[in-house]
Amino acid sequence: xxxxxxxxxxxxxxxxxxxxxxxxxxxxxxxxxxxxxxxxxxxxxxxxxxxxxxxxxxxxxxxxxxxxxxxxxxxxxxxxxxxxxxxxxxxxxxxxxxxxxxxxxxxxxxxxxxxxxxxxxxxxxxxxxxxxxxxxxxxxxxxxxxxxxxxxxxxxxxxxxxxxxxxxxxxxxxxxxxxxxxxxxxxxxxxxxxxxxxxxxxxxxxxxxxxxxxxxxxxxxxxxxxxxxxxxxxxxxxxxxxxxxxxxxxxxxxxxx
Amino acid sequence: xxxxxxxxxxxxxxxxxxxxxxxxxxxxxxxxxxxxxxxxxxxxxxxxxxxxxxxxxxxxxxxxxxxxxxxxxxxxxxxxxxxxxxxxxxxxxxxxxxxxxxxxxxxxxxxxxxxxxxxxxxxxxxxxxxxxxxxxxxxxxxxxxxxxxxxxxxxxxxxxxxxxxxxxxxxxxxxxxxxxxxxxxxxxxxxxxxxxxxxxxxxxxxxxxxxxxxxxxxxxxxxxxxxxxxxxxxxxxxxxxxxxxxxxxxxxxxxxxxxxxxxxxxxxxxxxxxxxxxxxxxxxxxxxxxxx
Amino acid sequence: xxxxxxxxxxxxxxxxxxxxxxxxxxxxxxxxxxxxxxxxxxxxxxxxxxxxxxxxxxxxxxxxxxxxxxxxxxxxxxxxxxxxxxxxxxxxxxxxxxxxxxxxxxxxxxxxxxxxxxxxxxxxxxxxxxxxxxxxxxxxxxxxxxxxxxxxxxxxxxxxxxxxxxxxxxxxxxxxxxxxxxxxxxxxxxxxxxxxxxxxxxxxxxxxxxxxxxxxxxxxxxxxxxxxxxxxxxxxxxxxxxxxxxxxxxxxxxxxxxxxxxxxxxxxxxxxxxxxxxxxxxxxxxxxxxxxxxxxxxxxxxxxxxxxxxxxxxxxxxxxxxxxxxxxxxxxxxxxxxxxxxxxxxxxxxxxxxxxxxxxxxxxxx
Numbered sequence: 001x002x003x004x005x006x007x008x009x010x011x012x013x014x015x016x017x018x019x020x021x022x023x024x025x026x027x028x029x030x031x032x033x034x035x036x037x038x039x040x041x042x043x044x045x046x047x048x049x050x051x052x053x054x055x056x057x058x059x060x061x062x063x064x065x066x067x068x069x070x071x072x073x074x075x076x077x078x079x080x081x082x083x084x085x086x087x088x089x090x091x092x093x094x095x096x097x098x099x100x101x102x103x104x105x106x107x108x109x110x111x112x113x114x115x116x117x118x119x120x121x122x123x124x125x126x127x128x129x130x131x132x133x134x135x136x137x138x139x140x141x142x143x144x145x146x147x148x149x150x151x152x153x154x155x156x157x158x159x160x161x162x163x164x165x166x167x168x169x170x171x172x173x174x175x176x177x178x179x180x181x182x183x184x185x186x187x188x189x190x191x192x193x194x195x196x197x198x199x200x201x202x203x204x205x206x207x208x209x210x211x212x213x214x215x216x217x218x219x220x221x222x223x224x225x226x227x228x229x230x231x232x233x234x235x236x237x238x239x240x241x242x243x244x245x246x247x248x249x250x251x252x253x254x255x256x257x
Numbered sequence: 258x259x260x261x262x263x264x265x266x267x268x269x270x271x272x273x274x275x276x277x278x279x280x281x282x283x284x285x286x287x288x289x290x291x292x293x294x295x296x297x298x299x300x301x302x303x304x305x306x307x308x309x310x311x312x313x314x315x316x317x318x319x320x321x322x323x324x325x326x327x328x329x330x331x332x333x334x335x336x337x338x339x340x341x342x343x344x345x346x347x348x349x350x351x352x353x354x355x356x357x358x359x360x361x362x363x364x365x366x367x368x369x370x371x372x373x374x375x376x377x378x379x380x381x382x383x384x385x386x387x388x389x390x391x392x393x394x395x396x397x398x399x400x401x402x403x404x405x406x407x408x409x410x411x412x413x414x415x416x417x418x419x420x421x422x423x424x425x426x427x428x429x430x431x432x433x434x435x436x437x438x439x440x441x442x443x444x445x446x447x448x449x450x451x452x453x454x455x456x457x458x459x460x461x462x463x464x465x466x467x468x469x470x471x472x473x474x475x476x477x478x479x480x481x482x483x484x485x486x487x488x489x490x491x492x493x494x495x496x497x498x499x500x501x502x503x504x505x506x507x508x509x510x511x512x513x514x515x516x517x518x519x520x521x522x523x524x525x526x527x528x529x530x531x532x533x534x535x536x537x538x539x540x541x542x543x544x545x546x547x548x549x
Numbered sequence: 550x551x552x553x554x555x556x557x558x559x560x561x562x563x564x565x566x567x568x569x570x571x572x573x574x575x576x577x578x579x580x581x582x583x584x585x586x587x588x589x590x591x592x593x594x595x596x597x598x599x600x601x602x603x604x605x606x607x608x609x610x611x612x613x614x615x616x617x618x619x620x621x622x623x624x625x626x627x628x629x630x631x632x633x634x635x636x637x638x639x640x641x642x643x644x645x646x647x648x649x650x651x652x653x654x655x656x657x658x659x660x661x662x663x664x665x666x667x668x669x670x671x672x673x674x675x676x677x678x679x680x681x682x683x684x685x686x687x688x689x690x691x692x693x694x695x696x697x698x699x700x701x702x703x704x705x706x707x708x709x710x711x712x713x714x715x716x717x718x719x720x721x722x723x724x725x726x727x728x729x730x731x732x733x734x735x736x737x738x739x740x741x742x743x744x745x746x747x748x749x750x751x752x753x754x755x756x757x758x759x760x761x762x763x764x765x766x767x768x769x770x771x772x773x774x775x776x777x778x779x780x781x782x783x784x785x786x787x788x789x790x791x792x793x794x795x796x797x798x799x800x801x802x803x804x805x806x807x808x809x810x811x812x813x814x815x816x817x818x819x820x821x822x823x824x825x826x827x828x829x830x831x832x833x834x835x836x837x838x839x840x841x842x843x844x845x846x847x848x849x850x851x852x853x854x855x856x857x858x859x860x861x862x863x864x865x866x867x868x869x870x871x872x873x874x875x876x877x878x879x880x881x882x883x884x885x886x887x888x889x890x891x892x893x894x895x896x897x898x899x900x901x902x903x904x905x906x907x908x909x910x911x912x913x914x915x
Contacts, residue, residue, distance in 0.1 A: 012358035019377045022388030038396040078272040085269035097276035105491020112283035135279040196381045216383045232384040243379045454637035456624045459654030472641045
């Protein structure tokens with residue numbers, strides 16, 4: 001039976017308002033014909049136009065896409081292996097290594113990687129950012145894959161073996177296709193996490209390897225301008241699409257595991 | 258695939274090796290760095306001296322002494338923990354009704370309501386901070402409205418931006434979904450017959466909540482609190498952009514040591530303290546969660 | 550005048566959108582009764598129980614306890630308790646805390662609570678389980694604790710929602726006996742919901758058979774089994790052969806029925822009046838049918854027919870024979886395996902004779 005509780009519904013509605021109002025403001029002001037994000041003056045596309053002529057911004061966007069693409073690809077392979085390994089046998093060390101980067105404050109990973117990269121005399125740039133992003137993405141992919149495996153009927157694999165499939169054929173033809181939605185969801189998650197990351201990138205980026213979030217940060221530090229609203233809106237749009245697709249693929253992953 | 262022990266290591270070896278190199282090793286390196294001298298131009302000084310062909314270790318406890326000899330950093334830690342506790346409590350008060358409402362709504366609407374919580378969480382972190390910079394901006398509608406009202410009572414104008422309040426609001430905003438998701442995951446599993454049974458045995462609405470729902474949801478509350486508390490404790494971007502001079506947290510000082518003062522050994526000391534605190538909170542939380 | 554009527558349900562209806570869960574149901578339940586609501590799943594029995602408990606409100610009608618309506622009272626203020634299907638023991642409270650719960654809610658003093666919890670635990674013979682959590686209990690123990698919790702503050706009425714369905718067959722039988730004795734001892738009225746007709750027959754003083762949101766028949770177990778008022782009841786309660794036919798004539802309580810393809814049979818001790826020519830069915834319990842190679846000593850009022858063994862099931866104590874009659878009808882009959890070995894045993898294809906006395910069957914109208 002449903003328990004309708006007016007008080008509960010009102011407070012929940014207010015929380016939703018709290019969650020969405022700020023984002024709506026960002027989007028709305030990205031179309032506002034005024035330098036100040038203060039009141040509505042008129043509709044314009046000009047901030048978006050400016051954005052596409054801002055060379056720094058375009059470079060940063062390109063960097064972000066390259067980093068996210070490569071990091072997501074590598075993290076998906078490593079994360080899937082980790083997810084499979086974690087489900088097959090309880091390996092405490094692996095479990096800890098996969099989960100700890102998710103549980104620790106991001107700044108710690110940022111500064112410790114900075115120390116590592118400098119120690120081995122590595123030039124900070126796209127490569128160092130990718131190596132860092134892969135580190136924190138592995139855990140998310142592993143969890144997505146693991147969630148999918150645990151919802152799988154173990155009888156299917158046994159049935160395939162019983163019907164004459166070798167372990168490898170069984171993996172290729174049964175396990176992998178069934179895991180695909182989880183793997184894809186994990187990959188999309190890794191992609192968004194990478195493209196959105198600010199803290200860890202902040203410590204591992206070098207000269208000329210600025211990403212979109214770093215670009216936004218430096219702009220915001222100086223002044224609040226509608227150009228930031230425009231790039232924020234585009235970034236939100238991208239995330240919205242990717243996450244909606246990912247949650248369709250693997251709803252369980254997004255239920256707060 | 259049982260019985261073949263090499264196959265399980267075949268799977269786990271690549272991710273394990275990667276995480277050992279890029280997660281475990283850097284953490285240990287940092288622990289080591291906290292005992293080294295700072296380099297002349299920032300960074301780290303060599304950890305050994307070579308004199309007459311003999312190599313001697315050149316390590317120090319100075320950095321750790323510096324942490325303890327003034328109370329600045331201890332107080333900063335306590336203040337940061339205070340902000341983190343406050344943000345966690347506010348998230349709990351705001352997130353609990355939301356999680357409960359979603360968990361008790363119909364099967365069909367549940368997924369949509371949950372997606373609506375998750376979407377802002379996946380939109381860019383800086384965008385979410387930026388949104389509050391607009392809202393709290395001195396020329397923004399909120400500040401002007403508030404000052405208009407204050408003016409009626411003859412109270413001088415206030416600025417919302419660059420204050421601990423603005424920082425706290427934003428901290429809550431960014432981390433709220435971390436509280437809602439584990440709470441929902443817990444509340445959704447509750448057997449509603451228990452509530453019917455409690456009502457049947459004479460418990461009213463509030464008693465049903467405090468005697469049944471709340472105690473049964475404690476593990477979710479603990480999980481959510483950890484997920485909010487730890488990232489807030491290490492936060493530097495939000496205090497940086499919204500906190501002003503009062504709203505400085507431990508993360509800001511760590512960032513400063515690594516990026517501006519370039520005193521890496523002391524930065525490492527602060528990072529180690531943050532690591533230990535985070536690990537302690539996780540362990541404490543999982544201990545508490547297990548007892549339920 | 551002595552009022553023994555405890556609960557009265559007056560033309561209660563409940564709809565869920567288009568689905569009619571309860572259609573103008575009326576019932577009287579007397580004090581001290583063990584009353585069962587029996588029916589297939591979806592018949593409305595659980596809906597009715599939830600309405601009585603107060604978890605749901607009817608769309609029409611009234612529910613009276615001691616002659617006064619209880620519809621306005623929320624569940625927590627109704628002097629009746631429910632045993633839930635999975636017991637709904639609070640997992641975060643010990644057994645003692647679970648039993649103390651209703652007493653705490655009623656604001657009873659701590660000292661008295663302690664005494665009454667101890668007493669309740671003694672009553673269900675689990676005094677050493679007080680400090681354990683429900684997870685540590687077996688199914689039967691959980692059941693007893695749930696009963697102890699529901700009875701500790703002496704409700705007027707106990708509602709039980711399929712409480713034995715989670716137990717295995719052996720334990721279920723044992724708990725049935727316990728329930729009967731418990732109800733007898735404490736004298737509290739039980740309203741018991743089940744879909745298991747055997748359980749209903751074994752436990753109840755009276756049974757209401759429900760189907761599609763309606764009450765089909767309310768009666769004591771023996772009459773429900775022996776004198777079902779409809780095909781549904783005959784078929785739902787126990788095993789039953791239904792022989793289709795038409796009423797030819799009636800004289801007092803004696804009826805001649807023309808069975809389709811078999812010819813006339815005599816049915817005596819009929820309680821209802823039938824119009825000549827109306828369609829009806831003769832309900833015959835398998836154990837009332839005699840089966841033999843050849844019927845000897847046939848009484849005058851016995852009907853008998855010839856058939857062939859179509860199938861047989863050896864069940865240990867009895868053997869079930871499915872016999873094909875001349876009209877193609879399959880008739881089920883029981884034969885007790887009183888002799889050892891395969892004496893008295895028919896094989897598939899054997900010609901047999903079946904017979905029943907005139908008071909063995911019971912007529913139901915279409």
